[in-house]
Amino acid sequence: MFNWRNFVCLSLIATLPASLVGDDTGAAILRSSGVVLLNGNPVPSTSTLLSGDMVETQKQSLARIEFSGSAADISAETMVRFTPDGLILEHGSLSVNTSRGLKVRAGCVTVTPVQIEWTHYEVSDVDGRVTVSALKDDVYVESRSANPQQARQSARSDRVIVREGEQKSREEKCGGTVLRETPVAGRGALMNSPYVQGAGLGVIVGVACWVFCFPPPSISPDSPDRP
Numbered sequence: 112m113f114n115w116r117n118f119v120c121l122s123l124i125a126t127l128p129a130s131l132v133g134d135d136t137g138a139a140i141l142r143s144s145g146v147v148l149l150n151g152n153p154v155p156s157t158s159t160l161l162s163g164d165m166v167e168t169q170k171q172s173l174a175r176i177e178f179s180g181s182a183a184d185i186s187a188e189t190m191v192r193f194t195p196d197g198l199i200l201e202h203g204s205l206s207v208n209t210s211r212g213l214k215v216r217a218g219c220v221t222v223t224p225v226q227i228e229w230t231h232y233e234v235s236d237v238d239g240r241v242t243v244s245a246l247k248d249d250v251y252v253e254s255r256s257a258n259p260q261q262a263r264q265s266a267r268s269d270r271v272i273v274r275e276g277e278q279k280s281r282e283e284k285c286g287g288t289v290l291r292e293t294p295v296a297g298r299g300a301l302m303n304s305p306y307v308q309g310a311g312l313g314v315i316v317g318v319a320c321w322v323f324c325f326p327p328p329s330i331s332p333d334s335p336d337r338p
Contacts, residue, residue, distance in 0.1 A: 137162055137195040139179075145172025145187075160193045167191075168203070181209035197221075204235035206246075217241045220281060225249040225272065232273075242280040245273040252279060 139160040141147075146169040147154055160166070160176060167190045168174050174185040176193060185191055189203025197214035198205070207213055208231050214223040217236040222243050224230035231247035243252050253270040273279050 139193055140177045141166060142175045142177070143168075143172070144174070145169065147172050147174045162194050164193050165190065165201075166193065178213070180211040181207065181213040183207045183213070183215075200234055200236050202236055204233065204237070206233045207231070219255050221251075221253045221255070223251045223253065225251055240280055240282060242278065243273050244278040245275050247275060249274050252281070254281065 141149065141154065141158045141160045143154055143156055143158075148165075148167040148169070149158060149160075150165050151167075160178075166174055166176070166185060168185055168187050170187055172187050176183045176185065176191070176198070178193075178195075183191070183198055184206045186204045186206075189205060190201035191203075191205060192199040192201065197216060198207075200215055200217040205215070207215060208229070209224060210227075210229045212224045212227045212230075214221055215234045216222075217234055218239070218241065220241045222232065222234050224232070226248060229247065230245075230250065232250045233244040233246065235242045241252075243250065250273050251270055252273055255269075271279065
C-alpha cells in the first residue's frame with residue numbers, strides 16, 4: 112500500500128536547500144560558469160566543496176561558493192582554497208557576502224567583518240599586493256608574520272579597520288618578518304644605523320688623534336711662545 116507520509120518525507124529531503132548541508136558537514140556548494148577547475152580537474156556547473164579543495168577559474172570564467180550563510184563570487188583567473196574557517200585567496204579577486212563573519216586570508220593578511228551581520232567586501236591579491244574594499248559595513252585587515260616564532264614573540268599584530276565605502280592596500284608581508292614601522296624623530300632609529308655609528312666613531316678618533324698627536328704650543332711663563 113502506498114504511504115503518502117513517506118512520500119512527503121522523501122520529497123522534503125530531496126528538496127532541502129543544498130546550502131544548508133554545509134551547516135553540519137563543513138561542506139559548501141560550488142557553482143561555476145565557464146571553465147572552472149576543482150583540484151586541477153574540470154567540474155560541472157554544480158559540485159560539492161570539501162575542506163582543503165582548491166578552486167581555480169580560467170579566463171572569462173566565474174564561480175560562486177555558497178556556504179553557511181555566506182557566498183563568495185570568484186572572478187576570472189583566480190585561485191581560492193576552501194576551508195570551513197574561511198577562504199584562502201592564492202591569487203586574483205573575489206567578492207564576499209556574509210552574515211556569519213566569513214573571513215578571507217591572502218598571504219599573511221586576513222580580512223574579517225567587524226560585526227557578525229550582513230557584510231559585503233572585496234579582496235584582491237595581485238603581484239603580492241592585497242587590496243580590500245568595504246562595500247557594506249566595516250572589516251578588519253590584520254597582518255601577521257609568516258614565521259610562527261616571530262608571530263608568538265610579537266606583542267600585537269598590525270590591524271586596521273576599513274570603513275564602509277573605503278579601500279586600503281598593503282603588501283602580503285609573508286617574508287618571515289613582522290610589519291615594520293617607519294622610523295620617526297625621537298625614536299632613536301637613526302642612531303641605530305651602522306653607517307651613523309661608524310661616522311660618529313670616525314669623528315671621535317679624528318678628534319683624539321688631533322689632540323694627542325698635535326698638542327697646542329705651551330704658553331707657560333718659563334718658555335713663552337713668541338710670534
